[in-house]
Amino acid sequence: MVTRIENIKLRGIVTALPTEIEDDSRYIDILGEQRVKKQRRITGVKERRIDDGTHTAADYCISAAKQLLRQLDWERDQIKVMVFVTQNPSLIMPSTAFIIQNYLGLPKECMVFDVNLGCSGFVSGLHIVASLLQQYGVGSKGLLLAGDIQRNPNYKSANSKDGVADMMLFGTCGTATALEFTPNADFIYSEEIADGSRYKTIHMRYGGASEMNGEEVFEFGIADVVNWVSAFQKKVNGFEKKEIDYYIFHQAQKFLLQNIASICDIDMDQMLMSLEKYGNTSCGSIPLTMCLHKEELRQKKKMSLFLCGFGIGLSCSLMQMFIQSDTVLELIESDEKYSY
Numbered sequence: 001m002v003t004r005i006e007n008i009k010l011r012g013i014v015t016a017l018p019t020e021i022e023d024d025s026r027y028i029d030i031l032g033e034q035r036v037k038k039q040r041r042i043t044g045v046k047e048r049r050i051d052d053g054t055h056t057a058a059d060y061c062i063s064a065a066k067q068l069l070r071q072l073d074w075e076r077d078q079i080k081v082m083v084f085v086t087q088n089p090s091l092i093m094p095s096t097a098f099i100i101q102n103y104l105g106l107p108k109e110c111m112v113f114d115v116n117l118g119c120s121g122f123v124s125g126l127h128i129v130a131s132l133l134q135q136y137g138v139g140s141k142g143l144l145l146a147g148d149i150q151r152n153p154n155y156k157s158a159n160s161k162d163g164v165a166d167m168m169l170f171g172t173c174g175t176a177t178a179l180e181f182t183p184n185a186d187f188i189y190s191e192e193i194a195d196g197s198r199y200k201t202i203h204m205r206y207g208g209a210s211e212m213n214g215e216e217v218f219e220f221g222i223a224d225v226v227n228w229v230s231a232f233q234k235k236v237n238g239f240e241k242k243e244i245d246y247y248i249f250h251q252a253q254k255f256l257l258q259n260i261a262s263i264c265d266i267d268m269d270q271m272l273m274s275l276e277k278y279g280n281t282s283c284g285s286i287p288l289t290m291c292l293h294k295e296e297l298r299q300k301k302k303m304s305l306f307l308c309g310f311g312i313g314l315s316c317s318l319m320q321m322f323i324q325s326d327t328v329l330e331l332i333e334s335d336e337k338y339s340y
Contacts, residue, residue, distance in 0.1 A: 002191045002235045008130040009182040010321065011141075012072055012328030015284065015291040016064035016174045018049045019333050030164055039165055044254025048171030048279035050150050055337055057088045058096050060174025061145040062103050063334035068176045069104070071328045074141060076105050081132045081142035082112045085121035085283045087312075088149050089114055090340050100145060103338050118202075119250045119311025121283030122146045123319050126177070126307075127190045133181045140181045147174030148282035166212070169253060171279035175287040178328070186302070186322040189236045193228055193316040202312045217311065221256045225310045226263045232318045244270070244320070245303040246296065250310055251275045251285035272296065283309070294329035301325050 024046055028036050040046055061084065069076075082104075084097040091099070095114035106112070111132065117124055122144070129142040150170040201217060204210040233241060247270050249257055254275055261271050274281075274289040281288055286307055290297060297303050302322045310316040 002189055002232060003127070005127070005130045005134070005188040005190060007181055007183055007185050008133060008188055009180050009185040010323055010327055011178040011180050012068050013175060013177045013287045013290055014064040014068040014071070014328065014330045014332060015288045016060040016067070016332050016334040017278070018051050018055070018060070018172050019335055020050055020052055021047055022050045023047045024168055027164060027168055031161055035161070035165070039168055042253060042255045043169050044273070044275040045169055045279045046276050048150065049173065051172050055149065056090045056340075057086045057147040057149045057172075057174055058084070058090050058100055059337055060149075060172065060334060061147045061176060062100055062174070062338055063332070063336045064147075064174050065100070065104055065143060065145055065176035067330065067332055068178055068328065071330065072178055074178070077107045078139060078141045079106050079110055079143060080136045080140045081129050082106055082110055083115055083125055083129050083142075083144050084113075085115045085117055085125040085144065085146040086148055087116060087118045087282060089116075099338070099340060117312070117315070118148065118282045119252065119285075120309035120313065120315040120317040122175070122286045123190070123307050123309040123317035124192060124315075125283070126179070126319060127192065127317065129179050130188060133179060136181060138181055138183060142179045144177040144179065145175065146177070146283040146287065148172070148284060169280050171281045173278065173281045173284040173288050175284045177287055189320040191228075191232050191235075191318045193318075195224070195314045198314045201314055217252070218256055220314055221252065221310065222259050222263060224314075225308070225316055226260055228316050228318065229260075229264055229308060236320055243304050244306045245300070246270050246272050246293075247306045247308070248272050248286050248289050249308045251278075251280050251289060252311060253280065288331075290323075291329045291331045297323055297327070297329065298325045
């Protein structure tokens with residue numbers, strides 16, 4: 001079911017990146033030059049940001065949030081909700097959100113919790129925070145932190161060349177997004193879809209390695225996701241496809257996104273991407289892409305965006321929204337660590 005969310009304005013996004021850059025040429029000795037070239041052609045990834053093994057996903061999100069709050073000059077006591085979306089929490093319990101609340105100096109009256117989601121997590125997180133802010137009224141503010149981590153991999157421990165190739169796809173980032181209850185703001189349309197019958201398509205058991213069926217993920221993208229995108233657009237009242245300025249999908253891999261665009265009849269010039277420099281950054285991929293393309297998103301006073309996060313679960317989160325030209329969008333590098 002499509003939900004219409006009222007009175008919520010996106011105020012800013014900051015993405016924090018590790019300083020370590022890994023180029024795919026590092027893998028030539030392991031996979032061979034032709035395999036690396038094929039991998040780049042399919043995934044679109046040439047380099048990624050990876051962690052040195054000493055940080056957590058929360059570290060990067062805290063750095064992003066601190067920068068965002070400085071930019072916006074927000075009073076902390078006005079922040080009523082803070083949600084942390086990740087597949088890599090710092091602790092089993094309590095929620096890492098409590099740790100983040102402490103480091104950001106958020107008030108005790110702030111609702112904080114974690115959401116365990118990957119690819120679709122940012123769009124779902126926007127929906128959650130925006131919905132909760134409806135209860136607090138004018139001037140209330142919320143933060144959505146979303147990030148996951150790819151550590152510097154131990155190639156020798158990979159089970160196969162395919163395992164090494166999978167590692168070449170994923171990067172690290174932490175993001176912070178600010179939302180505010182603003183009367184008469186443009187409507188946000190959102191829809192959440194989940195298919196738990198296919199949870200094994202991407203999964204990881206406690207103490208084990210992650211497992212993914214790439215063929216099933218691809219089929220999910222070009223069949224289910226494109227159908228849900230089309231259905232969503234038909235459900236939105238007064239929707240005109242020509243009114244969408246840019247489409248930002250979860251950065252799964254280039255070949256899949258090209259196929260989705262082709263089937264959905266989306267001009268590739270309207271598909272913003274960040275894969276080449278940053279890879280697949282899980283729940284951080286959409287806000288990272290927005291920050292990378294801040295100049296495009298400031299071409300007009302306000303831009304109409306179509307967001308789609310899809311993947312693990314299997315899940316799909318869809319959203320149509322506007323972004324104003326004065327919205328804070330920034331990429332930073334960070335090596336900050338926070339002791340837990």
